[in-house]
Amino acid sequence: xxxxxxxxxxxxxxxxxxxxxxxxxxxxxxxxxGVIRFILYLDGEICVRAVPDVGYLHRSIEKIAEGMPxxxxxxxTDRVDYVAAVNCNLGYALAVEQAxxxxxxxxATWLRMLGSELNRINSHLIGVGALAMxxxxxxxxxxxxxxxxxxxxxxxxxTGTRMNNNYVRxxxxxxxxxxxxxxxxxxxxxHFDLFLGEFDRLISTNKIFVxxxxxxxxxTGDQALSYSFSGPNLRASGIGHDLRRxxxxxxxxxxxxxxxxxxxxxxxxxxxxxxxxxxxxxxVESVKIIRQILSKIKEGPxxxxxxxxxxxPEGETYxxxxxxxxxxxxxxxxxxxxxxPYRIKIRTGSFASMTSLAExxxxxxxxxxxxxxxxxxxxxxxxDR
Amino acid sequence: MxxxxxxxxxxxxxxxxxxxxIIQRESKMPILKIDAKDLRKVMLILRDNPVFEMxxxxxxxxxxxxxxxxxxxxxxxxxxxxxxxxxxxxxxxxAIRVDLPEVNPEIDTIDDLFVSANWFEREIYDLLGxxxxxxxxxxxxxxxxxxxxxxxxxxxxxxxxxxxMPTTRPNELDAIRVE
Numbered sequence: 001x002x003x004x005x006x007x008x009x010x011x012x013x014x015x016x017x018x019x020x021x022x023x024x025x026x027x028x029x030x031x032x033x034g035v036i037r038f039i040l041y042l043d044g045e046i047c048v049r050a051v052p053d054v055g056y057l058h059r060s061i062e063k064i065a066e067g068m069p070x071x072x073x074x075x076x077t078d079r080v081d082y083v084a085a086v087n088c089n090l091g092y093a094l095a096v097e098q099a100x101x102x103x104x105x106x107x108a109t110w111l112r113m114l115g116s117e118l119n120r121i122n123s124h125l126i127g128v129g130a131l132a133m134x135x136x137x138x139x140x141x142x143x144x145x146x147x148x149x150x151x152x153x154x155x156x157x158x159t160g161t162r163m164n165n166n167y168v169r170x171x172x173x174x175x176x177x178x179x180x181x182x183x184x185x186x187x188x189x190x191h192f193d194l195f196l197g198e199f200d201r202l203i204s205t206n207k208i209f210v211x212x213x214x215x216x217x218x219x220t221g222d223q224a225l226s227y228s229f230s231g232p233n234l235r236a237s238g239i240g241h242d243l244r245r246x247x248x249x250x251x252x253x254x255x256x257x258x259x260x261x262x263x264x265x266x267x268x269x270x271x272x273x274x275x276x277x278x279x280x281x282x283x284v285e286s287v288k289i290i291r292q293i294l295s296k297i298k299e300g301p302x303x304x305x306x307x308x309x310x311x312x313p314e315g316e317t318y319x320x321x322x323x324x325x326x327x328x329x330x331x332x333x334x335x336x337x338x339x340x341p342y343r344i345k346i347r348t349g350s351f352a353s354m355t356s357l358a359e360x361x362x363x364x365x366x367x368x369x370x371x372x373x374x375x376x377x378x379x380x381x382x383x384d385r
Numbered sequence: 386m387x388x389x390x391x392x393x394x395x396x397x398x399x400x401x402x403x404x405x406x407i408i409q410r411e412s413k414m415p416i417l418k419i420d421a422k423d424l425r426k427v428m429l430i431l432r433d434n435p436v437f438e439m440x441x442x443x444x445x446x447x448x449x450x451x452x453x454x455x456x457x458x459x460x461x462x463x464x465x466x467x468x469x470x471x472x473x474x475x476x477x478x479x480a481i482r483v484d485l486p487e488v489n490p491e492i493d494t495i496d497d498l499f500v501s502a503n504w505f506e507r508e509i510y511d512l513l514g515x516x517x518x519x520x521x522x523x524x525x526x527x528x529x530x531x532x533x534x535x536x537x538x539x540x541x542x543x544x545x546x547x548x549x550m551p552t553t554r555p556n557e558l559d560a561i562r563v564e
Contacts, residue, residue, distance in 0.1 A: 228501035345446035355501040
């Protein structure tokens with residue numbers, strides 16, 4: 001049983017006014033997606049004040065990085081966001097490659113993009129499926145997980161593992177794909193097009209689902225900027241920033257794809273439904289990108305030469321990529337002598353999204369608290385690192 | 386990478402007579418180094434001046450600066466705080482660096498100017514021990530409130546135990562292992 005002392009050991013408790021009651025939600029709670037905790041001050045069913053409490057999954061990845069060579073840190077990056085491992089690998093590899101001035105062969109870049117777009121669909125499926133489950137619809141989650149299974153099979157062929165795919169290497173990738181991989185991917189995409197329509201008919205336009213999400217947790221564009229939102233959450237608020245366009249990396253400038261934005265299709269711009277629908281639309285765009293990759297990829301080497309003792313030049317860099325949960329930034333500091341990084345700071349989309357909770361929760365019903373939080377698609381290990 | 390050096394030069398003019406210096410000029414990420422006392426002035430220019438319109442914080446991170454002396458011990462040189470901000474208009478990005486002294490590192494908070502700054506600052510306070518003056522809510526964020534020390538400092542020594550729980554444990558197989 002949680003005593004008052006346990007609550008106080010993490011969060012300062014202010015005296016309760018009038019009819020207020022204190023509800024401890026989490027850290028183990030089905031809707032907190034991992035271990036995140038909220039202290040909610042409720043007046044009836046209205047949330048008067050909320051204190052988010054994180055850190056339960058802190059694995060000190062940044063401290064670990066200081067004790068090992070650059071290449072040894074690669075497997076830790078796919079534990080930063082376990083739903084989008086290749087994207088995190090890619091972000092780290094690009095940051096180091098940029099600082100060290102390493103070249104990447106063409107085929108390796110295509111394979112990296114292929115892996116990260118597959119992972120983006122994978123991650124968004126979990127995001128939208130879990131959102132539906134959190135507002136009370138269990139079936140869509142099962143459908144999303146079923147589709148994710150096909151992607152995991154593809155990623156297993158490509159990277160060797162189903163989860164925590166440690167795929168990207170400096171100046172390349174760890175292995176080439178077998179001959180029939182592209183035809184299998186094509187087959188999956190043809191199936192996935194049909195699935196998206198099915199999923200929309202199942203849940204996206206379901207009246208109860210729409211009512212639960214529209215006009216809930218409205219975040220305007222200016223607010224989204226002040227909360228440091230990024231990725232789909234920022235775009236849902238009507239600001240069409242996508243780092244694949246604004247800060248191009250890999251071959252994304254050559255790709256033809258749209259950047260979905262929130263338009264308030266069922267309610268107001270920046271409500272929870274917009275955040276949901278932007279993710280659905282982004283899956284369509286990822287399918288487009290993968291089709292283009294499949295038509296453009298050519299035979300060639302997948303790895304260039306990397307110095308055995310990799311030492312980055314003295315100084316610091318900040319490199320960012322567009323991960324499924326938004327801006328994934330690596331701030332790397334090198335002392336110019338050591339083969340291990342002096343300091344690595346990882347900026348993640350989920351951590352930034354969490355900064356909005358205390359303000360947005362104010363005045364919400366408890367059921368909407370769950371809906372808003374699920375629509376942000378926060379993954380706990382990415383918050384705590 | 387669209388880190389902008391022209392914006393940094395404009396900012397350096399705008400914040401005169403306060404002094405500043407552009408470092409890493411030739412690299413992909415030029416940085417404007419400013420004094421800690423000018424931070425709030427600079428952030429207000431960045432946020433409110435129509436030339437910049439920097440309403441967006443990408444990242445705030447801290448680095449404990451050290452060097453290794455000839456006798457192998459650490460020479461502690463203070464803490465660096467790096468602010469990365471982006472423009473609302475075209476998302477062009479700039480980096481601002483502030484170096485704080487080793488003893489009692491403290492800097493003004495910017496969490497009243499940017500909402501998300503509070504969590505970034507809390508993380509730096511938690512892991513590096515920087516005090517953000519006038520912060521609305523400066524508590525540990527990753528570690529428990531009764532944790533001793535700041536782990537990302539280079540001179541950090543972990544305590545042998547936390548609340549009666551040992552932080553290391555002996556390897557039982559050492560007993561049968563031959564040296």
